[in-house]
Amino acid sequence: MAHDTQHCSFVLVADFDIDRGAQLTYQFPQPLGTDEGLLANLMLPDGAERQPADWTVFFLNQTPFNTIQPVLALDNDDDGAADEEGSKMLYVINLVRTKLDKTARRGAVVKAMAICTRYPFVQIFKPVLLLALDDYFMNPSQDCLARLFDAVNAMDFSKMPILTRFEKLIMRHSERQDLHIGRYEDGSPFGGDPGTATHQQQQPQTSTFPSTGRPTHRTTNSGDSRVSFDEGLRGRAGNNGTSASYKSANQMRSPTSPSEASFSLDGSAVWVGDESGLDQMGFVATATAAAASASSSSISSAAGRGRRSTDASSSSSHGAYVRPEGAQSLTGAASVALKDSHFYHTAINYNEHLLPVKVPLSTFPEEVGEGSLTLLCTTFSPTITTMTGPLHPHLHTNGMLTPPVIVLFNALITGKRIIFLGHQKLAENVSNHVLAACALGSGCGVVLRGFIKRAFPYATLINREQWESVPGYIAGVTNPIFEDVGSWDLLCDISTNRMVVHKDIYVNHPATWTPSSNQLIFRTGTIKAESSVGTEEDVVRVQTKEGAQQKPELTARPDSADNVFVEDILSAIASHYSEAHIRAKFTEYAMRFVRVASLYEEEITGSTTIGYPSHPYIERPGEKPRLGSGVYFSDEVAGAKELAMNAGRIEGWRRTECYRLLQADWQHELATKPIQGFDLLHQLARLRYAKVISDAEAELIFRSIAENLRTYEQVTELLAWLPPHLHGLQPLSFGLFHQQEAVRELAVDLFNELRAHPIGVQFLQALNHFQRYAYVRQAHAREMRMKDTNSLTIPHSAYMSRTPSNRSESSL
Structure with a gap:
């Protein structure tokens, strides 16, 4: 091997x-x-x-x-792996x-x-x-x-699918248990028989639709979907791109709008909740393996006929595949009737004990182990955490009211030295807090990177000098002597719920605040190292580019965006939302920070290297309209406040390796992302949050998206930024109700394209009845118009083949 x-x-x-x-x-x-x-x-x-x-x-x-x-x-490795x-x-x-x-x-x-x-x-x-x-x-x-x-x-990974970045994002944000089922070699989230594990390495399966089995919905929640296998596994699949993997999927795309049968009242899932329109393509699970085996042949024949229904109105959003009878199945403890496609299911045979293994499929390299953001936020909740130490412009984005978790996030991205102390606690607790902090700073591995490289989940006195020499280390310790040594900038004590900013943090980082002359946002007053929390107000002045206006703002605001965000997180935790949901929230938070930092960089340097240039929608007489790009603000005042709040930590972050890594990542993303030519996130933000959008802008947004939705990769990129917790396809469904017919037609085109892909059908299922009805009605009406037009148009060759008498008779 x-x-x-x-x-x-x-x-x-x-x-x-x-x-x-x-x-x-x-x-x-x-x-x-x-x-x-x-x-x-x-x-x-x-x-x-x-x-x-x-x-x-x-x-x-x-x-x-x-x-x-x-x-x-x-x-003896010939490929340079020595x-x-x-x-x-x-x-x-x-x-x-x-x-x-x-x-x-x-x-x-x-x-x-x-x-x-x-x-x-x-x-x-x-x-x-x-x-x-x-x-x-x-x-x-x-x-x-x-x-x-x-x-x-000997554990068998030979059939484990390798998901793309956008497939991972779709999977981690949804609890559906039948996501990406076509990515498995046999159409179901089973590995090979663990009793006969093989080391044969195979390419990712290219089939889009399941080849065996007919699944059925069940209402149990999926397992934790936040993690998966490392990007390093890509070497196992070679350099074949996703385009090749999904060639067959693109060939099977529906070339036209849904057929007339898709919209019949008696058979449409839109009207009666019937799932039959979807189970032809293998998206509705069976209750037993026997039923799956019995129906496999009918599924194959039905797949060629197309779906009967545009959508399903099932109240269940969970489903998983089962292996039909007669096929190899897991044995002993690993034998389970239904599987969750968030995981690759295999087993380890140790000393005649067959141990089932669920390999998560949507992790990123910055996510290691079982670090829980839910636990991290609970440990350092504002209501129980004691904050001590001086205010710091990199850490306290809302002055003395900055929530502890936000202080930790700011310390992570600005490269501060952080210690998690757990005196008389299990080393496992300390390690998990460090790993959770790495997920926090990186946006759960989706946005930033470089945190795991400087993390020491469990550190000892034996090699203290070595790991303390790592810039911006993140270490977990159980010995209280580390607090007294003082070689840290932020101490997070999980035993006593304390968070301490070191009194000499300015000595350790002398260049903490150096505003440049052309800076859009700057602070007045100096925060001294020896000042205590709550004794000094940090005043922020917001200045326009022209220098005409200055508006003083106090940073310590109870309704600050950071405070509202943390309240939302704690409310979700109290309501028992899943860890995956909490991670999705922090991913959005980190993405928002980067997009705001891109605008900040553009304002103070004239350009940005980490995002799209920021400008609104432009429409001038005689010129081609241009879509807006960059971070979206509801209004100028809100934008000025958010820039002011982020200015300190942006300045600190731009000096770190994390920032330099993002610069390289952004250039790679620009060159490789499937949807090119415009800022997709800006357009989706406009559809979600804008109070007013002109007809011309709405048409250009929908046209740009629809024209760039031709491949599976483009579809997954779009759906990755339309997660269920942000209401899925709802922003695009607004186009179905637009006053302009052109916008409505483009929205139908867009939904038709989504419907041609199994993952798109699953997102269409999440639309409510009103939205589905609007799509079905308009798509059916357009289909009927096309049929009427075709019936009135006689092909020239057929017309000329008729005799003169026949032509005259037909004209009557």
Whole structure:
């Protein structure tokens, strides 16, 4: 097997010796070539002997001091992967357990076992680690490591789909359990039979529609859909683009509007809630595998005839596929009748125990493990968090009223040194808060990057000088001595719900605020390091480009956008919204910040390198109209306030590596994104929030979108920015009710194009009855007009083939 196909790169074991301390006992299949003392102390956290079990997460190949240098098994790789281990991040999930033993000198035995992997979804290895460590306690030998290593690497990923960026965004924002089912090789979210795992590497499945099975809806909620496999897995599928993968999908697109049968009152799902119009294409799940098997042949024949219905009015938005009878199925614990397509379902066979594994499919590299933003926001809720320390222009965007979570976000993006302290807490709690903070700063991996590279989910005193030398580190510790050492800018104490800004933060970062002469927004007054929170008002003056007006604003406003945002988040948490929903909110927040920063940069430098230039819709006599672009504000006053609020943290962020990475990402996005030529997000914001849109602008918006909706990739990009929590297709449905016929026709064209793709049908299902009726009625009316026109037009060749008498008779 090629080395880069291994799910597990190394297995480590550490023991605690009462005389020598933490010791690294085994490294399999070979030594890592890095500091063994460091590894042992990361695997055996402080106070581990007082806990029955604990988990830690740490990284390798992250910095020079934890880069591994294995000496075997890598030199014979012909594709240049000989130094691969030294260049790619390795994620380590570690389990430490304490077992009471009266024969031991201290009455207990402490051992730890870790798996090193290239995948950020390290949580999938927890069940097998529990079994393997128990096995090692009973028989402490290297054979246990070999069995674990082989079992994990025998896990079958050969049929796991590799989703594009926009497919991931669609999946993580929806709880439907049948999303992207056509991306699975057999039309359902099953892997190969885990009992006969194979290492064969295959290309992503190109079929768009399921080849077997007829699914049925169920009302259970899907699992957590926020994470998936790493971008590094793309190497397994080669360099084939998505266009090739979906060639067959585009060939199967419907070339015209829905047929007349699609709109009949007795058969349309729009009217009676019948799902039959959709199950021909495999979008409605069956209750049993037997039904799926029995109907598979009829589905195949019906697929060629087209759908009977434009949409379904089922109240359920969840469905999943099942494997028909006679096909290979999962056995034992892994045998489940219905599957959630948010996950790739496979299994690990360890010591005759078949452990089901659900590999999440929509993660980004900045999302590692099980860090919870819900827990992070709850821990540092404004109602229970004590804030101390001086105000800082990078951190306190709303003065003394800045919510703690926003202070943390600002510290993350501006490269401050952050410590999460959990005295007498499990190392797992500290690690999860650090991982959640990385997701917070990066917009859940969708917007920014560079946070995991400087994160140390569990850090120790052993190598403090090394990780403290990393600029802007994010570290999790359990030893309270780190608070006294003071080599940090922001301390987040999860034990006591404290957040402390260091009193010497200005000494550590002297260039905190250097307004330039042509700056649009600037602050008056100086915030001194020794001043306490709440003793000083930070006054912001907003100046127009011409310098004609100046309007003073106090930054500490209880109705600030940040405060309203955090209240919304806490309300969603109190209402038991899912983690996926909370992450979607923070993704929007980070995207908004970047778009505001793009405008700020444009205003102070004359251009921007991280977004579209900002300008409104332009329509001049004799010139071609031009769509607006850039961040959208409801009015100029709101825009000025938002720019003023963000100015401090934007200035700090523009000095960081995170900003430079975004510059490169933006250039790549401009060159590769499917929809080119205009700012799609600006147009969708106009449709959602604008109070007034001229007829000409509305027509140009719908025309631009409709003309750039010809491929599957373009469809997924559009739908990625129309998530269910923002009402899905509702902004586009407004075009169906526009006063101009041209706009209505373009809206119908747009919906017809969406209907030609399975993922588009699923979004159409989410429209309400009124919106669906408007689409069905207008599409049917246009279809009938086209038929009437065609019936009145006789082809020239047919006309000339008739005899003169026949032509005269027909004219009568």
